[in-house]
Amino acid sequence: MFNFEMTHLGNLFFGLSLIVFISLFFVKNQNRDIRLHILLLTALGFIFYASDLITLFIGWEVMSWSSYFIISKNANIKTLQKYIIFNLAAGFALLAAIALIYGFSQSVIYSEIDISKIPHYLYMPISILLLITIFIKSGVVPFHYWVVDSYEEANHVFSAILSAIISKAGIFLFILFFIKIIGYELLDEILFDIVAWFGVITSIVATFKAISQDDLKRLLAYSSIAQLGYIVTSLAILSGSGVEAALYHTVIHTFVKLLLFINIASIIYITGRRKFSELGGLLYHYPTLFILLLIGIIALAGMPPLGGFNSKFLIYTTLLEEKKGLLLAAVMFSSASAFLYCYKLIYGIYLGQPTQIKDKYRKIPLGFYIPQFVGATILIVLGILPSLGTLEFNPILSSLGLDTTSYSSLFELNSSFASFNGGALMAIFGVVFVVVLAMVMSMKNRVVNVRDRFDISYCGEVPDKDINLHYGYGIGEELKRISFIKVILKNSSSAIWQRVVNVTQDISMIVRRFYSLSSSHVGLVIILFFTILLFIGVAS
Amino acid sequence: MLDSFNQTPFLHGVITIGSFLLLTIGLIGALSKKNLFKIFLSLSIAEASLFIYFIGMHFEVGKVAPILSKEVDKFSSNMVDPVPQAMILTTIVIAIAVLSLALSFVINYFKLTNNLRIDEMDELGESR
């Protein structure tokens, strides 16, 4: 009835989910419903360990509605509607694809599905339906309409779960269907070129939107969309190194977002503020949080020596191997621009003029630190021993029938063009970091601290209260003057989707009048109907 | 001359045309009249037209009623088919029951709202 199988792929994803859920268990969170979270975890287990399509689908839909109920405790109705409609559209597209496969293949067990029984003209529709599911779940432009509001309005712990795990369900589905079940030899090359471009465009658009956000969680939400864009592009290459790069980035992104969201949650817990325009200068009071965020930023931007560099390295290598030069340029552009929002994140909260906090500086409960330390540790470990990832992924790749990567030692990451030694990198960076820190510490006494953000009287100018002097807040304002970016920021997909909603509402009100007919109109409708019927009858 | 009118096809033709007219009158009345009593009256007319049609179409000139008595003790072939008559009797009873139920509803409705026009019955429907 339900069929399960422990596969390496399933182990990887479910292992990630377990680590995330367990570390988040310790974060103090009022009105959290443990039963719904356990239901969600069970549903994820169904998805990742299913060995037939029906079990997969059951897990998928239970994940959708159980996360809806968790979010519904905090979000408002419009956001909730957006969330569930898009996720159910993804679910129904998946159901349509499953029904099409099941209708012809007579079996839903993965190993028994016979692709040759499905008529050839159905391959493209099934692929497009599956791609719609994956795009919606991963927040690829233009289906990302639901993502940002849901992440913003859910409670902070659940935003971490959403970004870390639930967005990866689409990635799992991609690998499962397009590589394991259907087999990419049967698929259209052109379709997946288009998919790669969707991924890249998503990352560019989302990166620039992230830079211009004022709300902490919205910036992280757009950043999640952008990172998933990289993963989708890398998957669309459909080769062994592409899948390996995607899996590596999945793992890195999970822990990065876990770290970042809980860091943000602790900041919001302390200050009660969520906007950059109201924050700043918390470095001296919470240095631990600053270091943790710094680790997260370095990994998010893909800089050495942390694990984020490994996955970026592999993505670039894959694109070079397959000679996709334009894609590579676009990914590099987007990746470079990502530095801006990373910098905004750290500057806006911890550096610069201080926040106006009414209460004293509170102590943060230990529970907030646990997920952050878990994430930071794994990022550092993956930085020192980059081939730890390769060790994990090689069994998956071989079970999918793809080429595996060789590695000589755990400290080295190999690719077809180059390799680097993670331990050496970490050592060099560590030494440099310590030297610079010592220099900064010794200069601390010669730095003038501005206690009040309006105290710039020595400049000869007295600003008004409503002028925001915080430099970090303004990152992104000047970007709007670049016309390319202004175009991206001004238009949004919300216009299209809002149009769809309005049209449906209008149709609904018109159609509803059929059900309040008075009897004189009834006669008209019935006579009209039967005239049409008579014509059809006479014609046949 | 009157014998030419006493032929079965002629009778069937008259009955068909007559009942079709009555049915049309009944159905159009049911859909276009505004007074509740007139609507139910039109529906009764429509049903009556069907009864006339059914019985009339089974009548043939020269046949007798299917009644058994002391002399005639089994059904013979110059009797009219008895089944339609049984069906129509049942249907007439049902129609009477439905009509009386309908009239009782109309009377109760009138006692509550003093209204007998169907286009002024606005208690049901979406309220804005």
Added chain:
Amino acid sequence: MSLIYFVVIPLLASFLTPFYKNYLKYISIGVNLLLLFLAIGFVSSAPLVENIAFDSALSISFVFDEASAFFVILFISIMLIFSIYNLQNENRKDIFILSNILLCGVLGLVLSGDIFNIYIFFEIVSIVAYILTSLNRDKQAYSGAIRYMIIGSVASIFLLIAIMSIYINIGTLNLVTIGERFGSMDLNIQFLILLSLFIGFGIKAEIFPLNFWVVDIYQASQNRVNALFSAIISKAYIFLFFHIAYTLKIEPKFLLFVAIIGAISFAISELSALSSRDMKRIFAYSTLGQIGVLFIALSYGNITVVSGAIFLIALHSITKVMLFFALDILKDRFNSVKVDIFGKFSSIFLLLIFSIGFLSLLGLPPFGGFIAKLTILKGLASLEAYMMIGVILIVSLVEAVYFFRLLALTQQSSQKELIQIPLLKKSVLAFLATMIVYFGIFPNDLLGVCQNVASSLLAGAGNV
């Protein structure tokens, strides 16, 4: 043990009421249990044809094949649950009289094997439905009952036209014989008969464009009566429609037309529900939508699709009964059925009931509605009916909008009142919810039964 007991026992139980006025409730439950055991006892000897009076083309016959057996057991079970639920309702005891006659009529509809008997039971059920609509005795109830009677009489007229044409041209009333001789008639007369049957049964089976009256009727009658309407009456007429369609061996072009009508009906009702603000009307629109899906599924004469439709019939009846009973509890408390009552109650149990009901109606796992939808879609895929799959899924998305909007309303924090639900009602609702979840997780037994029912329905009345 004759099949006629199914009709006679509830009728007698209802007419002999003056002798046991105070024990009417318990007698009704007893009658329902008795009939249930009778039905289960008959299952082993199915298929069964019983002739009353003389054996000829003009006799009255009752037919008990797998399809009839399924519907008989379904209706008796739902009536049993209904009677148990109403045990503590002291104010209106007369609903039991009507529910017994309703059971008699509906069982007769399903079991009868000749077309005039069908007309008789059709009228019995109609009359009981008219009276049930007016049970509240206020002006809305009478308004609804009057409108229902007008439309119902039009349906009877068209059904009479069809029966009369059949008798004049074929000369018999027995369904099997009609089925055999129908194809050899003149094409114009066939078309006329099919048209009249479509209008007559279509009005009662609530298919577009003949279902403009339904939503007002649901608004006019009580919630318990709404449960009976959507669970028993409409399903009986749908069964009748397709039973006769497959007996007369109608050609597939006409059935394709019926499927398209079903799709239009589904789309229009769900779209109308989007902008509605009255809970009873929303549930009525949802019922009309599911009836549209049933018409789509039952028109494709493929055993997978039809067995999915039968599964959906069983699941939908259970779900709608549960939802209307839950709505009844809310109405007793707040005295209104507008959508905003959803934001005013705080009861985990009721929230669970509504969530299970809505999610099952949408066809989401792990509830029974999902299995029904999956079977139907899988069957449609193997028949290459891709447009239908698309229509069903897109309109289900529209349905999801308003159901989830209702669920979101319950979570908005505002002034909330705790609701105490009596133990009997709670256990009935819990039982129904458990059935929905059970059929979602372990559907195979019911699916096997539905496949038998489907093959028997598709063979028409002549398979015994």
